[in-house]
Amino acid sequence: MNIFDIIGPVMIGPSSSHTAGAVRMGNLAKNILGEEPTEAQIVLFNSFSKTGKGHGTDKALVAGILGLSTDDDGIKESFEIAQKKGIEVDLVFGNTHPEFPPNTAKFTLKGKNNSTVVIGSSVGGGRVIIFAINGFSTEFSGEFNTIITIHDDRPGVIARVASFLAEKSINIAQMKVSRESRGKTALMVIEVDEEIPEGLESALSNINHVQRAMIIKSVLGGV
Numbered sequence: 001m002n003i004f005d006i007i008g009p010v011m012i013g014p015s016s017s018h019t020a021g022a023v024r025m026g027n028l029a030k031n032i033l034g035e036e037p038t039e040a041q042i043v044l045f046n047s048f049s050k051t052g053k054g055h056g057t058d059k060a061l062v063a064g065i066l067g068l069s070t071d072d073d074g075i076k077e078s079f080e081i082a083q084k085k086g087i088e089v090d091l092v093f094g095n096t097h098p099e100f101p102p103n104t105a106k107f108t109l110k111g112k113n114n115s116t117v118v119i120g121s122s123v124g125g126g127r128v129i130i131f132a133i134n135g136f137s138t139e140f141s142g143e144f145n146t147i148i149t150i151h152d153d154r155p156g157v158i159a160r161v162a163s164f165l166a167e168k169s170i171n172i173a174q175m176k177v178s179r180e181s182r183g184k185t186a187l188m189v190i191e192v193d194e195e196i197p198e199g200l201e202s203a204l205s206n207i208n209h210v211q212r213a214m215i216i217k218s219v220l221g222g223v
Helices: 003-007 016-033 046-055 057-065 073-084 157-167 200-205
Strands: 039-045 088-095 103-110 115-124 127-133 136-140 145-152 172-179 185-192 210-216
Touching: 016 057, 016 103, 016 115, 016 127, 016 210, 039 046, 039 057, 046 057, 046 088, 046 103, 057 073, 057 088, 057 103, 073 088, 136 172, 136 185, 145 157, 145 200, 157 172, 157 185, 157 200, 200 210
Parallel strands: 039 088
Antiparallel strands: 039 103, 103 115, 115 127, 127 136, 145 185, 145 210, 172 185
């Protein structure tokens, strides 16, 4: 147990699950998109949906996709900030899903170049789990620097990515791979111990059969 487990995150709002966790999920969704969103639909499930407005979860989720930190006073005006930036935001309440954890949100984000669908849950103390990206099953917290690749499901691709990281002295802490079906498209999530150097995203994207690489920096930087 570390000090974060004991005192929780530095944050604006009454609830670490409903505010800090919501901001961090939004941060991760924005980082996965890889650019400033122009459109965002955010669907709140289960307890998020039932009590989200009272806890300010709606504002926190929007603040997250704006890139605000958990202790930013701008969380309170996140809808106004989004409007000034020309970001279309659609919040959907009233949904229940028995297979989802209590505090779950689904982000459908569009930017000028990319689009993504991210589903995650706030699990307490400001911590989050992202468990789906674009229909692929995942499981990562954003507490580590994270590399995500979308690649062809071909022999040797995972080994080439891992070897490239080893050459850069980047140690893999955890890895999970999921795929649409055999020989189709796969998504790999790699959590690493080290800082990720500039240019790594582009270099990984140039590996044969890697369609796209994304770099997700730890969301704990604002704690």
